[in-house]
Amino acid sequence: MGRAWESPPGNLFASTLVRLQPHDPSPATLTLVAVVALHEVASTYASGVRFTIKWPNDLMASGAKLAGILLEREGNAIVVGIGVNLAHHPKGLDRPVASLAALIGHAPDAEAFCHDLAAGFARWLGRWRNEGLASVARAWEAAAHASGTALTANLSDGESLTGLYVGLDIDGALKLRLADGSVRVIHAGDVFEV
Numbered sequence: 001m002g003r004a005w006e007s008p009p010g011n012l013f014a015s016t017l018v019r020l021q022p023h024d025p026s027p028a029t030l031t032l033v034a035v036v037a038l039h040e041v042a043s044t045y046a047s048g049v050r051f052t053i054k055w056p057n058d059l060m061a062s063g064a065k066l067a068g069i070l071l072e073r074e075g076n077a078i079v080v081g082i083g084v085n086l087a088h089h090p091k092g093l094d095r096p097v098a099s100l101a102a103l104i105g106h107a108p109d110a111e112a113f114c115h116d117l118a119a120g121f122a123r124w125l126g127r128w129r130n131e132g133l134a135s136v137a138r139a140w141e142a143a144a145h146a147s148g149t150a151l152t153a154n155l156s157d158g159e160s161l162t163g164l165y166v167g168l169d170i171d172g173a174l175k176l177r178l179a180d181g182s183v184r185v186i187h188a189g190d191v192f193e194v
Contacts, residue, residue, distance in 0.1 A: 010087025020076045025133040029172040031057040034069045036139045037120035046104045053144040055174045064096035150194035
């Protein structure tokens, strides 16, 4: 998407490796696993802050991005990369961003946060494997923008769609109800609240 990467000291930039097993749900849905775990952990560090998930994998606080997740696949292995603005956040961007330090007045210890996140990810990964995507999707939807929220999805082919969020598809894709009443399933794109 052409965005610069910054990594100041005090923030968390971590990766974990997931080796796929024969009966795992779709590997692309690991992004939902990671962001649900991240939402859970961030909420324990900042109990007075309401975090929401923006499809598919951004953690937001009051409309500002706090963290994001990227997946990369090599054979049967998925690298799950997670970046969290604990101590600092970039300035002068074209979109709002935040850090936990700005939200709660101090930065959590990155090592402790990473430890808690690893434990949370392992717990949600177990549920994903043993219960399927449905339990993860329910937790994702409970922490995401409300049903009926107006969203714009900018797709990789240049198309831009605006509609109302109506939930997740069975494979974790975003469902938007367009102005003509049809529902469009979005598998990839940059999504913004309108």
